[in-house]
Amino acid sequence: MRQCEVLVIGGGPAGLSAAIEAAKAGAQVVVVETNREVGGQLVKQTHKFFGSSRHRAGTRGIDIAKILRKQCEDLHVELKVNSLVMGIYADNVVAIDEKKSLTEHNIERIQAKKIVISTGASENSIRFPGWTLPGVMGAGAIQTMCNYHRVIPGRKLLMIGSGSVGLIVCYQLMQAGAEIVGIVEALPHINGYAVHASKLTREGIPIYTGYTIKEARGKERVEQAVIAKVNPDWSTVPGSEIVLDTDIVAVGAGLKPLIGMAHMSGCEFVYDKALGGWAPCHNKNMESTHKGIYVAGDTTGLEEASTAIEEGTISGIAIAESLGYIPKDKAKTLKDEGWERLAGLRSGFKGEDRVKAKMKQLNRYDEVMKGGK
Numbered sequence: 001m002r003q004c005e006v007l008v009i010g011g012g013p014a015g016l017s018a019a020i021e022a023a024k025a026g027a028q029v030v031v032v033e034t035n036r037e038v039g040g041q042l043v044k045q046t047h048k049f050f051g052s053s054r055h056r057a058g059t060r061g062i063d064i065a066k067i068l069r070k071q072c073e074d075l076h077v078e079l080k081v082n083s084l085v086m087g088i089y090a091d092n093v094v095a096i097d098e099k100k101s102l103t104e105h106n107i108e109r110i111q112a113k114k115i116v117i118s119t120g121a122s123e124n125s126i127r128f129p130g131w132t133l134p135g136v137m138g139a140g141a142i143q144t145m146c147n148y149h150r151v152i153p154g155r156k157l158l159m160i161g162s163g164s165v166g167l168i169v170c171y172q173l174m175q176a177g178a179e180i181v182g183i184v185e186a187l188p189h190i191n192g193y194a195v196h197a198s199k200l201t202r203e204g205i206p207i208y209t210g211y212t213i214k215e216a217r218g219k220e221r222v223e224q225a226v227i228a229k230v231n232p233d234w235s236t237v238p239g240s241e242i243v244l245d246t247d248i249v250a251v252g253a254g255l256k257p258l259i260g261m262a263h264m265s266g267c268e269f270v271y272d273k274a275l276g277g278w279a280p281c282h283n284k285n286m287e288s289t290h291k292g293i294y295v296a297g298d299t300t301g302l303e304e305a306s307t308a309i310e311e312g313t314i315s316g317i318a319i320a321e322s323l324g325y326i327p328k329d330k331a332k333t334l335k336d337e338g339w340e341r342l343a344g345l346r347s348g349f350k351g352e353d354r355v356k357a358k359m360k361q362l363n364r365y366d367e368v369m370k371g372g373k
């Protein structure tokens with residue numbers, strides 16, 4: 001069986017950053033990515049990021065992906081694409097299904113001294129009459145079709161959810177030529193960044209706050225959607241219905257950490273709404289309760305590419321330290337700097353809940369390691 005020092009599951013910003021730090025220090029690193037190229041969510045993010053220059057404000061997500069990939073290539077990180085990690089087994093053995101062509105697969109096992117799980121997140125769905133009709137899709141899936149595969153799945157889009165993902169996807173679909181018939185938000189206010197929302201309202205796109213979708217209608221596929229005002233108990237207000245002509249109902253109802261790999265490895269979890277649900281707990285090295293298995297990015301709780309990069313960086317430094325490539329004192333300084341930058345990133349929008357949830361995650365790790373339930 002093949003051996004390696006560090007195996008990273010998932011080549012998004014978190015995984016690539018972990019790989020870069022570990023490889024920079026001298027470790028041999030393999031990144032396994034199920035898609036045909038690395039970059040994770042970034043490969044479809046045509047918008048410019050905001051924040052600080054350290055976090056590449058002003059650069060488009062797709063370009064950040066290219067920068068991270070180039071850094072990996074220069075450091076001789078092995079990027080194993082079209083390859084799905086099927087499972088983590090005893091003694092850090094990972095089984096990989098590599099797609100060679102449409103019909104050919106190669107199954108390989110690799111044993112790693114250290115593993116980083118950075119598998120990202122998956123989209124939430126919501127149910128309503130007509131939700132299985134063709135044309136009802138996840139907002140992230142629509143973004144992949146449009147920005148990556150260059151296919152617009154419909155012409156008249158209704159977005160359910162005014163979080164940042166929903167808002168960004170609407171704007172990008174509009175740029176690609178689709179008409180946005182409206183954005184529906186059950187909360188009494190817009191849920192995403194105001195900067196994204198105002199770009200849409202300036203174009204005259206209606207944002208229905210305090211509304212939900214009641215029904216999607218159509219014979220073979222979506223043709224209409226019925227929206228209605230929502231009561232605090234989620235029932236709809238009779239007589240408040242609005243019927244909209246649409247051929248795409250996009251569901252932007254949030255994301256949740258993709259935790260299958262962490263679960264399989266036996267890590268302990270913590271639940272918090274601000275994390276997006278269940279997420280593995282970890283210490284300040286980003287090491288999970290399973291020794292030698294590290295976690296980083298959206299799989300540890302939903303945040304942003306910038307925080308994913310910082311968590312990946314910290315895990316890469318901690319791994320390099322534990323393999324003897326970085327002296328303890330230098331590693332401590334580097335990790336402390338990373339935690340400081342994370343604190344800065346988390347002090348912004350919806351920061352308080354995120355900080356509390358992240359603290360809970362660290363505390364839960366300590367509790368479990370002390371033998372608590």
Ligand SMILES: Cc1cc2nc3c(=O)[nH]c(=O)nc-3n(C[C@H](O)[C@H](O)[C@H](O)COP(=O)(O)OP(=O)(O)OC[C@H]3O[C@@H](n4cnc5c(N)ncnc54)[C@H](O)[C@@H]3O)c2cc1C
Pocket residue numbers: 009010011012013014015032033034035039040041042045047048049050083084085086118119120121140143164165166168169258261296297298299303304305306307308
């Ligand atoms: C529409 C949208 C807009 C956004 N805009 C911004 C923004 O402006 N600024 C910002 O900072 N953040 C933004 N984000 C958030 C940011 O993209 C994510 O937080 C970030 O990509 C998370 O990084 P990650 O590495 O944890 O996960 P991901 O980027 O999701 O990468 C995970 C990778 O793991 C791979 N993978 C999963 N399971 C396996 C497996 N079993 N085997 C092999 N590979 C696997 C996946 O294919 C994927 O490539 C946005 C997100 C979305 C959806």
